[in-house]
Amino acid sequence: MTFATTFGAKSHLVQSIATLTNVRCQHLYLTPQTEPAALVGSLVPHPKLPSWHDGAVSEAITKGHWLVLENFSEASSAVLERLNPVLEQPAQWVKVENNETQPVVVHPNFRIVATMSPPTGRLQNASIETNHELSPALYNRFLIIFYQGLNLSSPDVYKNLFTAYLPTNEIQLIDTLCEKLRSEQLTPRQLVQFIDCAFKLQHSRVVTEHKIDLPSVLLSAYELVFSSDSNKPLASPVKLYLEKEAQHGSINFFNLSVSEKARKGHREHIIDPDKTPTRYDAAKRLCASVICSRPVLLEGPAATGKTSLVEYLAHCDNKKLYRVNNTKGTTIQDYFGSYMPNGEFLNGALSSAMLRGDWFVADEFDLAEPAVMNVLYPILEGQKCLTVPNTGQTLVARDGFRFFATQNGTSYVGRKQLPKTLRSRFLEIQFHSFTENELQFIIVQRKSTSTAPKSSTVFDEDLEKVAPQIASMVKSLNQQIDEKQLPILGAPKLGLTMREVIKWINRKQRKIDVDWDEHALRLLE
Incomplete structure (x- = not known):
C-alpha cells in the first residue's frame, strides 16, 4: 500500500516502475459506488448466450498484470471483503459469481498495489459524507510505504526535470526560473503540468515552424496552467521574469x-x-x-x-x-x-x-x-x-x-x-458574462450568422441602430435583478442571457412588421 499526500503522484510512481520493468499496469478507481463485479467480472449480453467478462482482479491475476487500486479507503465494505482472499499469502481467487469452485492459477508476475492519502489530509468526493478508516486487520495485509513525492525544496529537482524535458544551452534562464518556481510552493502535479505543457508546446508544429524562443513557450505554458481567468491577471515573479525574457511574448495559438x-x-x-x-x-x-x-x-x-x-x-x-x-x-x-x-x-x-x-x-x-x-x-x-x-x-x-x-x-x-x-x-x-460592448458587437454580427431566413438590408440597418439599446437594456436589467431579486431555492437569479437575445433577434427577423418592444414582451412572458 502506498501512502502519499494529495497530489503526491502515487499512481504515477507505480506506473513508472511497471513501465521500466515491462509489465502491464491496470488501474481501478474505487468509489463508494464501486461494486464487487468490477473486481470479479459479470455476465454481459451476447447474440447467442450471455458471456462472462473478467473484472479488474480476475484479469490481472491470470495475465500477470500489476493492479493499482486507487483511493482504496473509499471502497465499500462489500468490495473490501471481496478482496480479502487475494490479499492473503498465498493469494487465492475463486470466481464463485461465475459458478466456479476452483481457484484460478495466479500468474507469478501478478501484483496488487493500493493507494490512498493519509486519513488526516484526505480530500473526499463532494458527495461523500463519511470517511471510514481501514481496519487494523486490513492494514496488516499490506506492506505500507509512505511516499513523500518530489522534494520540491531542492533546486536540483527543478533543474533535473527541466533539463530532461527541455534541454537548452540557456543555463541562466533555467537556473533563474527554477529558483523563482521554488519560492511559489507548487504541488508536484502543478509542476509536472507546467513542464509537460511547455514540452508539448515546444515540440508542436506551430512553435517549430515559427521558430519561437523557449522563454515565450515557457511563458505561454505558465499562463495556461496557473492563470485560468483573464479578468484576474497573474503577477507572479515567474511570469514577470518570463515576460522580460520572452522575445515573442505570450504566444497567440489561435x-x-x-x-x-x-x-x-x-x-x-x-x-x-x-x-x-x-x-x-x-x-x-x-x-x-x-x-x-x-x-x-x-x-x-x-x-x-x-x-x-x-x-x-x-x-x-x-x-x-x-x-x-x-x-x-x-x-x-x-x-x-x-x-x-x-x-x-x-x-x-x-x-x-x-x-x-x-x-x-x-x-x-x-x-x-x-x-x-x-x-x-x-x-x-x-x-x-x-x-x-x-x-x-x-x-x-x-x-x-x-x-x-x-x-x-x-x-x-x-x-x-x-x-x-x-x-x-x-x-x-x-468565462464571464458579456460586457456591454461585447454584447452590442455580437448582436450586430447576428445579421450574418442568424439561423433565421436571409436578412434584408432594412433589417440589417435596423439591427445596427437598436443594438446599443438592446445591449444597454440587457445589462441594466440584469444589474437590477442581481441587486434586488432573491434566489429561489438556491437557483441563480433569473436574468437575460445571450440565448434570449438571439431568440429576440430571430423572432424580429421572421416577423419584421412586429415592433422590437412587442417581441421583447412576448419573450419575457
Missing part, C-alpha cells in the same frame, strides 16, 4: 493554429481581438490546451459560449464533436454505450470520440454523479486505455482525441463542487 479560411467557413462563433477580447483570449487558451493534449474545464455563467467555442474550434480542426449533457440521471452507459437486446454493443458518445480520434465535451459536468466522474479518472490522468465497467470492453483512444468539460459553477442549483483531486487534473478556462 492565430497560429486556425487559418483565415477555416474562420471564414465557420462564422457562427463570433471572435474578435478588439470587439470581444474575453472570448478571443479564451480561444487562444483553448487552442494551446488542445496542443497540450490535456483535459480542459470551461467554467462560467450560462449562455456565455463555452460549448459553442469548443464546437467552433472542432469544426475548424475538422473534428466531430460528441457530447453528453449531464443530469442527475446520467449514467455510465450514456458515456460508453450499452448492449442492445440482440447482443450488439452500441457505443456511447465518449466511446465513439475515443475510437475515432474526435473531440468530446461533457456539459454540466458538476451535475454528473460521482460514479460517472470516477470512471473518467484514467482519461483525466492522460491514459490512452480505459476499461468500460461491467462489459469487459477496453477502449484505446486514437490520436486526436480530446476531452472537454463545461459547468456553470456552484451558484447554480444542484451543482456539486468538484473534488480538488479531480479538478486539479484539468486545465481551466474561466
